[in-house]
Amino acid sequence: MLISGATGGVGSIALQLAVAAGATVIATARPGEEEEYVRGLGAAHTVDYTGDVAASVRAIAPEGVDKALHSAGDAATIGQVLRPGGAVASTLGATSDQVGRDDVTVAGIMAAATGDKLAALLGHVAAGNLRVNIEARIPMDRTQDAFALFADGTLGKILVTR
Template sequence: MKAFALTGRDTKPELQELNQPEPAAGQVLVEVQAASVNGFDLSVAGGYVFDMLPHEFPVVLGRDLVGTITAVGDDVEGLTVGDLVAGVIPGVDLGPRNGSFTEHVALPAAAVTRVPDGVDVAQAAVIGLAGVAALDALEVLDIQPGQTVLISGATGGVGSIATQLAAAAGATVIGTAKPGQEADYVRGLGATHTVDYTGDIATAVRELASDGVDKALHSAGDAATIAGLMRPGGTVASTLGATPEQLGRDDITLAGIMAAATGDKLARLLQLVADGKLHVNVEASVPLDQAHEALGLFADGTLGKVLVTR
């Protein structure tokens, strides 16, 4: 089978021929139709993670996917061949069997969920890892109606979903976005205000929330700047590994988000998509044999998500 993979830590990812996996007990084999590009993929492609994470070369890129089940291992219940499912490869191990930029992947049945009727492959594929990260962040932030929430990185996959979830929770959302198309996009997701991340964010936010914001998602930008905009007692959820030292305050709470994906979380998110309550723009869909272009598009910055497709 074809897979987009690294053969060594100092190589660039390329299309490779690998052996097709077989599902072990408790696993399903999925023929991948689409997978989304995430920031983690850029880190893997750049060789930045190999001193921190278990790995075996070749390393296939990609962590989330949508596809059709083509085989079912022993002890799997509730899923059958032909089901269209979405999933996220669990754990952080990297290798030939732990990536989704490929034609087939075997993963635990508990890591996938059926795609609801009315949700197409592209709509389901943009949720994945970004959606779980946003969901985990919002649960930690525990947003209450009337609170003011800053979403730093509101145009990206995590930020786009978090903006919608925060607005649905009754918050006044301030999203970072450049004026024009980006700002229109973020306001269309439910943000009450936008601030230009290429300018003086601190001044712009203070003009909207003179006493500071109650909660914040740090999925882009400078952690210290965000911390300086918090009210005492507020909470910052960071998907970028921010540290207390970077925040420089002891009167606010920092929560690190690792996107602990499960089939149940994906099911919750996909039901919101099916109900018309959650939407993420697909900026581009790139075939698997041109996956390097997908990484380039994502690195340049997008409104929403970039997909790698069959």
């Protein structure tokens, strides 16, 4: 499985859940701190998203990947590395046209936080099975700072507080 955007909040949680489900994860991350972060979460492989992602993924998985999470980067690049019959879930709303493939499943996904889902995730955190990295805590009256920090890229989540 390829996780594009593995260093972000959604990607880092998805990475851990995928590994717990038995997937071998290829995570996008720059060399150094980002690579160490995603490897610490269980990524078996990393590819530098500032380089040729498709070629790097194909070097690891010559036949392509079965699944991908698209939460950063170019949807067409994801399309280049999927096996026929594969699937991509996109938090960015990518379409089959953007992925450039008609032999794979493309699904747009949106967060739908329910009490049950949050309780299940918190249960994983409490049990030590899921790590949520809070990179910054920003007061509500400084939300513009949170958006700026998010735009610069973070390792994990930004917590907006009262």
